[in-house]
Amino acid sequence: MSLPLPHASMTSLPPAHRLSVAPMLDWTDRHCRAFHRCLTTRALLYTEMVTTGAIVHGDRARHLDFSAAEHPLALQLGGSDAAALAECAALAEEWGYDEVNLNCGCPSDRVQSGAFGACLMGTPPTVARAVAAMQAATRLPVTVKHRIGIDDQDSYEELHDFVDTVAAAGCRTFIVHARKAWLKGLSPKENREIPPLRYEVVQRLKGDFPELTFSLNGGVQTLEQAREHLTWADGVMLGRAAYQTPYVLARVDRDLFGEDVQPPTRREVLTRFRPYVAAGLEQGQSFHHLTKATLGLFAGQRGARHYKRTLSELGHRKDAGIEVLDQAVAGVPDEVLDARD
Known part of the structure; x- marks a missing residue:
């Protein structure tokens, strides 16, 4: 609401x-x-x-x-x-x-x-x-x-x-x-x-x-x-x-601002953010630093542990690429990814 x-x-x-x-x-x-x-x-x-x-x-x-x-x-x-x-x-x-x-x-x-x-x-x-x-x-x-x-x-x-x-x-x-x-x-x-x-x-x-x-x-x-x-x-x-x-x-x-918009789903948020991560990787930036702000996105939701563990364990590798983000998201249930509010 x-x-x-x-x-x-x-x-x-x-x-x-x-x-x-x-x-x-x-x-x-x-x-x-x-x-x-x-x-x-x-x-x-x-x-x-x-x-x-x-x-x-x-x-x-x-x-x-x-x-x-x-x-x-x-x-x-x-x-x-x-x-x-x-x-x-x-x-x-x-x-x-x-x-x-x-x-x-x-x-x-x-x-x-x-x-x-x-x-x-x-x-x-x-x-x-x-x-x-x-x-x-x-x-x-x-x-x-x-x-x-x-x-x-x-x-x-x-x-x-x-x-x-x-x-x-x-x-x-x-x-x-x-x-x-x-x-x-x-x-x-x-x-x-x-x-x-x-x-x-x-x-x-x-x-x-x-x-x-x-x-x-x-x-x-x-x-x-x-x-x-x-x-x-x-x-x-x-x-x-x-x-x-x-x-x-x-x-x-x-x-709080009265915009006539629906809150983005978590899937939509990561879809928006994915090109930024991909561009940063192409520039030689660290996957961990690019994505660490997303670690709490699923806090309190099913799949949160898998998401954080995947990013934390695989994201620190020097060769970590955009596939790590996809792998992390793959462990989150669709009903969590697509829920609003």
Whole structure:
């Protein structure tokens, strides 16, 4: 069944933000995004976080190239130097992205050593200067993704000050992971699971800043849960659910964007994705990397174990070809392959 559309205030929001897929390091690469586009054409996709240093001093094409089919697509940047962020924001526009996002939520040791990511929540003026510089360098929307606090800086007053300061610099859209981050003592994985989710804090932000756009991130597993949050939030961002159970995206265009379309079947999804895999193989790319985002497509369905085992065991071979995907699909019952919803 389709779900009723979100509340009327959503009409003021850039439509793609209604449902987005979170930037996830080592997950949301080009292959993953191409696969997600076989499930939804409307959800906003994000790149993995790319550091300003990698773009300014590294192989720009490697870090910035994407296919036209990935639109709408946002580039997420990691960094704290306003000039470098501005340069990368300008490149994001030059490369054709639809949005540029500043990461203020990642708690890994790598970003801490570089004083960016979640560390930036401790210095709102630094974020404000970065946002102002980025906006001066591009016509793209500049957005910020952040936590609700870090370490002992976790009062609502401090969070309010962060949003107020960054908004004064021109940021209009905030994607809020509704957990605090512990910069010391918890791993990135533990920071995604141990600090409690506090949706009411994000809801309070929306009440205090009604003129701003707030997208909720953290713990959302289903479109039914997304719809519930959309009664007050401007948007919802799916994280691990979009990767571990990607078929959740199949109903997005119909149920959250009002498209007059039927969700694709899993067979149709893989039929759409097959030419991408074949083309990648012809270019010498790894079958495993091309297809790893599909591993959860049959999660909870008969045939899922066969599909995952076939891709995992045979897909790592150097000579793995498109026949491995066909072999994996062959073990899934037709009624699973052809089911909608």
